[in-house]
Ligand SMILES: NC(=O)c1ccc[n+]([C@@H]2O[C@H](COP(=O)([O-])OP(=O)(O)OC[C@H]3O[C@@H](n4cnc5c(N)ncnc54)[C@H](O)[C@@H]3O)[C@@H](O)[C@H]2O)c1
């Protein structure tokens with residue numbers, strides 16, 4: 313089928329590439345000319361494993377192209393996807409200005425009947441609003457129907473998720489439109505659930521809010537585990553054996569970040585508030601997450617009292633591994649607080665370093681390997697569980713001024729770290745203190761570390 317996708321960000325680009333991979337002809341239209349210039353040269357503006365290869369394959373097959381020109385992009389298209397951002401407004405609600413703009417642009421530039429599919433995450437009622445905007449601006453002889461098709465991909469595994477997702481949700485007002493979008497998606501071979509538009513919009517927010525709730529829940533359990541000498545990994549594993557609970561999204565750490573959970577939880581609180589409903593549970597989830605992002609700082613203050621002049625290494629800056637996305641990464645608030653406290657901050661990330669430089673404090677020393685980050689440091693904090701970081705050579709710890717490693721992602725197995733001269737803390741697990749001083753070994757294992 314002939315498809316257009318508006319927006320070449322994380323969702324728009326991945327959607328364009330994957331729809332072309334299953335045989336559709338896709339034109340991806342992006343406002344930012346510098347992104348389109350890059351895409352035309354075969355360079356992806358984002359880091360996403362497997363994306364560039366699949367993109368080039370489909371460009372070369374003549375199924376995928378990029379443009380800044382709406383008229384050219386919409387020409388002869390049966391379906392137009394909206395995949396622009398819906399960032400957070402100051403009050404936590406979703407900013408719909410990009411979506412509204414695209415609705416007007418579509419209405420003014422389409423030359424034939426089409427289905428408009430909303431991939432962007434939008435509050436309940438927004439697809440109706442998009443339909444109204446389009447109806448108000450399109451020529452009367454053209455018929456356009458809006459369908460909701462929320463996206464569930466995760467950054468870092470977006471291509472895999474597109475082909476192995478758990479479900480595709482299609483919210484439509486007419487059976488004809490739903491069937492057409494179902495037909496487009498059939499080759500993905502993923503279960504398709506057709507529902508009403510408002511329910512589809514709500515499924516997206518409810519899913520993200522529920523996953524965020526699991527994370528805040530296990531983080532609270534982890535904080536209690538530390539105080540009662542239990543091990544959160546063992547607790548999560550034991551909980552996850554119950555299929556009603558499930559084993560996913562029970563990794564304790566420094567809280568969730570990224571472009572979705574932080575904004576979508578707040579937006580759902582707003583959506584509820586708009587109909588005079590106080591979503592207390594979700595507000596708790598958000599509050600816990602904010603507190604959790606501070607937990608490594610609290611551990612540092614407990615350890616040092618004052619951070620002035622301390623060299624602190626940050627290992628990993630992206631909000632999760634396998635992405636260069638820095639949006640709402642815990643490294644933002646943690647590094648900012650460290651700088652304010654007078655610490656000397658060295659920061660390393662295998663992929664996100666260039667994006668990090670643009671948003672983190674300019675006094676931070678950005679370095680290009682783990683050695684440079686931790687050499688001479690008073691403490692090192694693991695903020696992102698990149699493979700390179702969790703598999704680091706622990707002998708490098710010897711190059712630190714003091715061998716204090718605080719793992720904000722529980723990504724190192726306690727048994728792997730125990731043989732080293734180290735003081736190691738993590739989240740909801742016992743600490744390891746194995747420091748030799750004056751030739752006498754002091755070994756202190758706290759709790760029931762396994
Ligand atoms: N990032 C994710 O993992 C993810 C997953 C599922 C859903 N979502 C949702 O998908 C939407 C897009 O998210 P994203 O992360 O891809 O955003 P993004 O910021 O990475 O990309 C949006 C792109 O749209 C472009 N754009 C804006 N206005 C435009 C216009 N008028 N014409 C053409 N292009 C325009 C921007 O320049 C940008 O490149 C959001 O609603 C988000 O909540 C994101």
Ligand SMILES: O=c1ccn([C@@H]2O[C@H](COP(=O)(O)OP(=O)(O)O[C@H]3O[C@H](CO)[C@@H](O)[C@H](O)[C@H]3O)[C@@H](O)[C@H]2O)c(=O)[nH]1
Nearest residue numbers: 463464465466467561562563565567568569570572631632
């Ligand atoms: O057990 C866990 C799982 C995740 N996280 C954190 O949660 C955040 C989000 O992780 P993840 O969900 O893997 O990444 P996203 O790319 O943000 O994907 C989420 O947000 C997308 C945008 O809406 C949805 O499409 C996806 O389904 C949803 O998983 C990251 O900071 C993770 O470190 C934890 O702390 N513990």
